[in-house]
Amino acid sequence: MMLHFTKMHGLGNDFMVVDLVTQRARLDSERIRTLADRRFGIGFDQLLLVEPPSRPDMDFRYRIFNADGSEVENCGNGARCFARFVLDQRLTARREIAVQTAGGNLLLKVAEDGRVRVDMGAPRFNPGDIPLTADGESHAYTLDVDGETVTMDALSMGNPHAVIDVESVDHAPVTTLGPRVETHPCFPRRVNVGFMEVVSRQHVRLRVFERGVGETLACGTGACAAVVSGIRRGLLDQHVDVTLPGGTLSIEWAGPGQSVIMTGPAERVFDGRIVI
Numbered sequence: 001m002m003l004h005f006t007k008m009h010g011l012g013n014d015f016m017v018v019d020l021v022t023q024r025a026r027l028d029s030e031r032i033r034t035l036a037d038r039r040f041g042i043g044f045d046q047l048l049l050v051e052p053p054s055r056p057d058m059d060f061r062y063r064i065f066n067a068d069g070s071e072v073e074n075c076g077n078g079a080r081c082f083a084r085f086v087l088d089q090r091l092t093a094r095r096e097i098a099v100q101t102a103g104g105n106l107l108l109k110v111a112e113d114g115r116v117r118v119d120m121g122a123p124r125f126n127p128g129d130i131p132l133t134a135d136g137e138s139h140a141y142t143l144d145v146d147g148e149t150v151t152m153d154a155l156s157m158g159n160p161h162a163v164i165d166v167e168s169v170d171h172a173p174v175t176t177l178g179p180r181v182e183t184h185p186c187f188p189r190r191v192n193v194g195f196m197e198v199v200s201r202q203h204v205r206l207r208v209f210e211r212g213v214g215e216t217l218a219c220g221t222g223a224c225a226a227v228v229s230g231i232r233r234g235l236l237d238q239h240v241d242v243t244l245p246g247g248t249l250s251i252e253w254a255g256p257g258q259s260v261i262m263t264g265p266a267e268r269v270f271d272g273r274i275v276i
């Protein structure tokens, strides 16, 4: 059977996007890992499956799988690519799109210039919601990582994030400390690990070691988590530019209980088809 797909990226965080509104396919985690492989497969950080909604008030449902085959709750860069995809494929004519994800519902708006504004929902700080094993809520959790004490913030953007402050992202231990925090027993569902350098009250630099992938060129939910963490610790203003290795996202947050708003680009790279 032939399956059509589209390769997309948001600031270099790359995706295989599959329309399961007009096509049918079952991709198990072993197949997803092979497709994600950059030598033996197509190569991507996440697979996005676009499906019909299960509720009449929503336009679509989309499912997200990491390169290791695990299904996850949310993906910021993926949400922007999803919005561009459904418009470009003419699966909808609406530029304002309501979508279900495993981490909650999102509202996306595609601007005339092609940039996408996403209402990412409100962050959650309760350790049980992240999930993180801890005695109570904090923004400075200490973690024993192989005898080293690491101080970090942690929160949920639908998916789990740890945020670690660094003096410079250029020298941050992203690929050495990142995987050890990702799989630390305190995070029963693992965690995405952001390393944040505060440049000014309106600008941070960020590198993210993503759960189930490794370091990526950009992480949308990671950018939201870093800004929320910086704002609630009094380090940042309400509007912040987040510079990731793949480019810059604009993030806004008005405070507890409010949605985080993320704005950025989404690019189509090529269309292809595979036999499954």
Ligand SMILES: N[C@@H](CCC[C@H](N)C(=O)O)C(=O)O
Binding pocket: 013, 045, 046, 066, 072, 073, 074, 075, 076, 077, 078, 159, 160, 192, 210, 211, 212, 213, 216, 218, 219, 220, 221, 222
């Ligand atoms: N790249 C994403 C996040 C994808 C999911 C993440 N790796 C997880 O396991 O939660 C983004 O742009 O937010």
